[in-house]
Amino acid sequence: MIVQITGNVKFPITLDPTVWIFDDRKLTFNEIFNPSSENQAEEEENELKRQSLRFDREVYQQKINPPVNKSINRYEKERILKETFLMPIQPFIQTSEPSKDVKEVTLVSKDEEHTLDADRFSDALLLFSKNGKPLSENGPVHVYFEDQGEKQTPIEGVTKIVFS
Incomplete structure (x- = not known):
């Protein structure tokens, strides 16, 4: 249930999404995709x-x-036990300090790899809790993009993020 950030970064880090439920930076699914x-x-x-x-x-x-x-x-x-939460990836990218010449990010899951533009990935959101429960199936995180809306197909089961 961890996610590693590796590759062409100054500080490789390991993320534990199960503790993000107590993080003030988390956002609910509705706050992002259905704001009223x-x-x-x-x-x-x-x-x-x-x-x-x-x-x-x-x-x-x-x-x-x-x-x-x-x-x-x-x-x-009550909110923690019922809501679906996402975490912006940007603070973790800043902490790992990718090299200035990084162009791509590879998201590694159990069965496949997805390559994205590094600038595009900096706007990603990581789904880590659905209906108050950690993502045990197809987890630990799913990758969403705010500009694609709530009907998008996320990249599921991401366990490693490699900057190259």
């Missing part, structure tokens, strides 16, 4: 209010006694 501007604006406003209250509370609490372990709230827990 009214709900999203209202949700963002509510989230800002929650974050503001949380920040104020944490600053005050930290003065009294430092935090031991942060936990997720009930809403976030």
